[in-house]
Amino acid sequence: MPSAAERTRTLVQSTCSAVLLIPGMDGPRPETPAPQPRVVGVDGEVFLIHPVDSPAVRAATHAQDDELSAVLEITDVAPVSVPHRIRGRAWVSGWLxxxxxxxxxxxMMLRLEVGELYVDDLWGATAVEPDDFARAAADPLVAHEAELLQHLHSAHGEQLQELCGLLGDRVEGTGAGRQRAVPLALDRFGLRVRFVGRNCFDARFDFPEPVRDVTELRRAMHTLFEAAAH
Structure with a gap:
């Protein structure tokens, strides 16, 4: 499974919605654009781009090192329609x-020097050490995950449905075969599917080995679907 540091870094470098919260300032309006792009530096600091007239830039302009605390709050929403669409959240706190x-x-580019990190997602909730975050790498599929999941959902519904046959006794009594299979999350280690119906549950399908790009992912998915078909 991906480490907590890798999952956090993936969320930070993804296109997930995010807000920058600064204590003592009014929160951003719902329509305020998320700080994009988000880039992680070699020491784990997070760089954000904001309009020069934004409250965050005005506050940071007059701040000295370690004077202006801030929290980057990231919300990860599934790119396909599924119950309980929020897949996770991450909080990166530090000094701006x-x-x-x-x-x-x-x-203006803003630098968030990381002090604390916390992730709460499909794998669980845990704190992340800043050094681990700095050393981690984002998942190689992060830039393509939304498009890939949407494609699986629209073009491979029957093959996704067949995956429940790989679960064996684990689906006894859940009626998985009568439930709708929705691709929920994808990373280099495998695919997570949510079975939706009278009961709702997730199943994880691991690849034989981690994939490094979309080409290797296609081969892994082909192997997975072939195993389900037989």
Whole structure:
């Protein structure tokens, strides 16, 4: 399974919605764009781009090191329609400063020096050490996951449904064969499917070995579907 540090880094570097919360400031309006892009530096710091006239930039402009605390709150929502669509949340707290001269005109780069991290997702809830976060790598499928899940959902419904046959006795009494299979999450280690019906439960299907890119993923999915068909 992916480590907590890897899962957190994947969320930070994903396109999941995020808000930057600064104590003492009014929270952003729901329609406020998430800070994008989000980039993680070599020491684990998180770089964000905000408009120069945003409250966050105004506050950080006058802040000294370790003076302005902030929390980056990330919410991960499944890209397909499924009950309980929120797949996870992550919180990255630390200290915010400006990095002038690196963003395009009208924008400012902000640096969030990480102090604490916490992730609560489909794997569980746990704190993450900043050093582990700095050393971790985002999942190689993160940039394609939403598109891949949507494709599986729209074009491979019958093959997904057949996966319940691989669960054996674990689905006894759940009626998995009569439930709708929805692809919920995808990473280099495997596919998570949510079976939706009278009962709702998740099943994880691991790949024979971790995949490194979309090409290897296609082969892994083909192997998985062939095993379910037989």
């Amino acid at each position: 400063t400006c990095v002038p001269g690196l963003a395009e005109a009208g924008s």
